[in-house]
Amino acid sequence: MAKAIMIQGTMSNAGKSLIAAGLCRIFKQDGYRVAPFKSQNMALNSYITKEGLEMGRAQVMQAEAAGIEPAVNMNPILLKPTNDTGSQVIVGGEVIGNMSARDYFKYKPQLFPKVMKAYQELSDAYDIIVIEGAGSPAEINLKADDIVNMGMAKRAKAPVLLVGDIDRGGVFAQLIGTVMLLEEDEKNLVKGLIINKFRGDKSILDPGVVMLEERSGKPVVGVAPYLDIEVEDEDSLTERFDGNQEVGFIDIAVIRVPRISNFTDFNPFERMPGVSLRYVTRVNELKTPDMIILPGTKNTMEDLLWMRQNGLEAAVLKKAASGTLIFGVCGGYQMLGETLSDPMGVEAGGTIQGMGLLPVDTVFADDKTRTRVYGTFEGIQGTLCELNGIKLEGYEIHMGISTLKDGAKPLTRITDMSAGDYEEKEDGAWMGNVYGSYVHSIFDKEEVAERIVQAIGKRKGIDTTQMTGVDYQTFKETQYDLLAAGLREHLDMKRIYEILEEGV
Numbered sequence: 440m441a442k443a444i445m446i447q448g449t450m451s452n453a454g455k456s457l458i459a460a461g462l463c464r465i466f467k468q469d470g471y472r473v474a475p476f477k478s479q480n481m482a483l484n485s486y487i488t489k490e491g492l493e494m495g496r497a498q499v500m501q502a503e504a505a506g507i508e509p510a511v512n513m514n515p516i517l518l519k520p521t522n523d524t525g526s527q528v529i530v531g532g533e534v535i536g537n538m539s540a541r542d543y544f545k546y547k548p549q550l551f552p553k554v555m556k557a558y559q560e561l562s563d564a565y566d567i568i569v570i571e572g573a574g575s576p577a578e579i580n581l582k583a584d585d586i587v588n589m590g591m592a593k594r595a596k597a598p599v600l601l602v603g604d605i606d607r608g609g610v611f612a613q614l615i616g617t618v619m620l621l622e623e624d625e626k627n628l629v630k631g632l633i634i635n636k637f638r639g640d641k642s643i644l645d646p647g648v649v650m651l652e653e654r655s656g657k658p659v660v661g662v663a664p665y666l667d668i669e670v671e672d673e674d675s676l677t678e679r680f681d682g683n684q685e686v687g688f689i690d691i692a693v694i695r696v697p698r699i700s701n702f703t704d705f706n707p708f709e710r711m712p713g714v715s716l717r718y719v720t721r722v723n724e725l726k727t728p729d730m731i732i733l734p735g736t737k738n739t740m741e742d743l744l745w746m747r748q749n750g751l752e753a754a755v756l757k758k759a760a761s762g763t764l765i766f767g768v769c770g771g772y773q774m775l776g777e778t779l780s781d782p783m784g785v786e787a788g789g790t791i792q793g794m795g796l797l798p799v800d801t802v803f804a805d806d807k808t809r810t811r812v813y814g815t816f817e818g819i820q821g822t823l824c825e826l827n828g829i830k831l832e833g834y835e836i837h838m839g840i841s842t843l844k845d846g847a848k849p850l851t852r853i854t855d856m857s858a859g860d861y862e863e864k865e866d867g868a869w870m871g872n873v874y875g876s877y878v879h880s881i882f883d884k885e886e887v888a889e890r891i892v893q894a895i896g897k898r899k900g901i902d903t904t905q906m907t908g909v910d911y912q913t914f915k916e917t918q919y920d921l922l923a924a925g926l927r928e929h930l931d932m933k934r935i936y937e938i939l940e941e942g943v
Contacts, residue, residue: 440563441562441563441564441565441567441568442568442940443562443567443569443570443595443597443598443942444567444570444597444598444599444600444935445569445570445571445591445595445597445600445628446458446459446462446600447572447589447599447600447601447602448572448574448575449575449601449603449614450604450613451574451575452604453602453604453613453635454604454635454636454663455571455572455602456497456500456501457666457670457922458633458635458663458926459570459571460500460501460670460919461504461922461923461925461926462569462926462935463475463501463502463505463569464505464920464922465923466505466567466569467505467506468923472507472564473505473565473566473569474502474505474507474513474561474564474565474568474569475501475502475504475513475568475569475570475571476498476512476514476557476558476569476570477497477572477573477587478514478554478557478558478586478587478591479515479516479517479554479573479586479587480497480516480517480518480573481518481519481520481526481573482496482497482518482519483519483520483698483699483700483701483737484671484700485519485529485700486834487809487810487834487835487836488508488532488811489508489811490511491809491811492511492531492533492809493517493529493532493533493534493807493836494509494511494517495514495517496671496701498514499671500671501571503915503919504670504922511531511532511557512557512561513561515531515553515556515557516528516530516550516553516586517529520698521537521737521738522738524540525537525538526538526540526543527737528543530550530553531553544584547584547586548584551584551586551594558594558595562595567939568595570591570592570595570597572587572588572591572592572599574587574588575588576588576589576601576617576621576625577616589621589622589625589628592625592628593628596942597942597943598628598629598938598943599628599629600629600630600631600632600633600935600938601617601618601629602632602635603633603634603635604636605634605635605636605637606636606637606638610634611650614655615651615654615655618655618656626656627943628943629657630658630941630943631657631658631660631661631934631935631938632652632655632657632659633660633661633662633663633930634648634651634659634662635663636663636664637662637663637664638664638665641662644662648662660930660934660938661929661930661931661935662929663925663926663929664925664929666921666922666925668918668921668922668925669706669709669918670915670918670919671706671915685715686715687713687715688713688714688896688899688901688903689711689713689714689715689729689892689895689899689901689903690714690717690727690729690730691708691714691715691716691717691728691730691731691732692717692724692725692726692728692730692732693705693717693718693719693731693732693734694719694720694731694732694733694734694746694755694771695719695734696733696734696736696742696745696746697745698737698741698742699734699736699742700734700735700736700769701735701768701836701879703880704734704735704768704879704880704881704882704883705732705734705882707882707883707885707888707911708888708892710911710914711888713903714892719751720749721749722750722751722754725754725758727758728758728763729763729764729895729898729899730763730764730765730766730891731759731763731764731765731766732766732767732768733755733765733766733767733768733772733775734768734769734770734771735769735770735771735837735879738770738786738787739770739773739774739786740779740781740786740787740791741787742770742774743774743779743791746774752794755794759796759873762872763872764822764872764874764894764895765796766873766874767873767874767875767876768875768877768878768879768881769835769836769837769876770837771875772799772841772867772868772877773799773837773841773875774793774794775793775794775799775873776793776796776800776841776875777792777793777797777798777799777844778790778791778792778793778801779791779793779801779803780800780801780802780803781802781803782803783803785803785804785839786803786838796870796873797847797868797870797873797875798843798845798846798868798870799841799842799844799868799875800841800842801839801840801842802842804839804840805838806838807838808836808838809834810834810855810856811833811856812832812833812834812854812855812866812878813830813831813832813833813853813854814851814852814853814854814866815827815828815829815831815851816828816829816831816850816851816887817849817851817852818848819848819850819874821872822872822894822898823869823874823894824894825893825894826887826890826891829884829886829887829890830884830886831851831853831878831881831884832880832883833878833879833883834878834879835866835877835878835879836879837877841868841877843868846870847868847870848868848870849865849866849867849868849869850866850868850874851865851866851867851878852864852865852866853865866878884910884911885910
């Protein structure tokens with residue numbers, strides 16, 4: 440049976456996911472078989488396993504850091520918010536329906552046996568399990584029937600490291616206050632504190648560390664710096680959205696719709712010198728990009744109506760008419776079509792007009808497409824013709840079927856890896872300077888992003904031969920190593936190994 444250690448935080452975005460990933464990498468480097476686990480994740484960024492099951496991307500990132508294949512038992516419950524008060528509930532990688540927060544809170548106790556079954560499967564197969572909590576363990580209104588913080592730590596008999604974010608300020612109040620709000624048996628599970636995202640001279644912080652240990656009664660096992668590394672973010676708290684708005688030689692604008700999902704699709708462009716990738720929410724932020732991307736979304740119809748109301752749809756249509764390259768992925772692809780119909784009430788219900796840039800009709804249905812795919816770009820003319828013959832790999836995850844009408848041509852030919860007979864099919868559509876695809880991670884292979892940037896450069900008369908990226912998987916491996924090296928330097932790994940061995 441595996442030994443376990445749990446990373447909890449004083450708040451969302453305190454850095455739990457990154458610390459957990461770093462520990463996964465360190466344990467792997469030290470020769471252990473290690474796996475990540477998070478019983479319940481709430482995020483719009485998700486992933487499809489090779490079995491066609493859906494899980495949160497944070498545990499995918501951690502599995503990659505651990506050097507293992509992501510599996511749905513690493514994240515048995517995934518909540519994908521559909522609005523401010525409800526979520527799509529995914530258990531064991533499959534959708535069981537939409538629930539309000541109140542209904543889910545009542546239903547949650549029924550899920551704990553499934554959570555423990557998934558955890559036990561991992562515990563039987565690995566030496567160490569790195570468990571991640573969610574939000575804060577001190578949310579006293581949510582502690583009843585908790586399955587993701589102290590409730591999980593108790594069941595797994597996992598010692599807890601509590602992480603606080605000093606970058607936001609108030610880290611001493613965060614950590615001491617969280618410990619004070621815990622029950623006595625919960626306090627006993629907390630074996631160490633980590634101050635995360637520190638910038639500056641640590642010696643100035645040392646007196647505060649001493650006071651923190653005295654007042655909390657817990658040892659500080661590390662002060663982790665603000666690490667300049669890039670791994671995939673869990674959800675829309677990402678700082679990427681608030682990043683640089685300066686325009687590069689090749690400028691790509693992503694429409695940041697309210698329910699944006701799987702925005703990690705576009706990370707490969709960030710690796711390319713001379714290319715700017717900007718997230719925009721208002722017309723005045725759009726400027727004059729060379730390419731506009733409409734991303735995936737958890738609610739295509741409502742996000743299209745949001746674009747329609749704030750003027751971004753009209754701005755995109757104007758740019759498309761002037762020849763700007765437009766690319767839609769998943770929900771963004773659906774928006775580019777002529778109609779979106781929802782007879783079953785999967786999203787907003789009813790029928791609305793799409794943007795009309797592609798002769799495609801989409802009908803939403805209860806069944807969710809979840810599959811990993813590979814294939815090639817085929818039959819493309821115009822700006823992106825040099826993509827023809829280039830290989831791609833990714834996954835589909837969507838509610839809805841899109842049907843091509845006269846004039847539209849498919850963008851790719853792909854093979855469904857989840858089908859028993861590895862079924863071939865056509866995906867996406869293109870017309871003129873407008874392209875769309877259901878495939879997430881479609882830009883991940885180095886050659887795909889490079890060919891797109893080269894095509895844009897050719898139109899602008901810019902030599903892009905030096906503006907090359909890297910294979911995204913290779914890049915991520917270097918980042919995991921940098922993360923592990925940074926944490927080894929600033930965490931007391933000897934004490935953390937002792938905590939792991941001692942247990943609770």
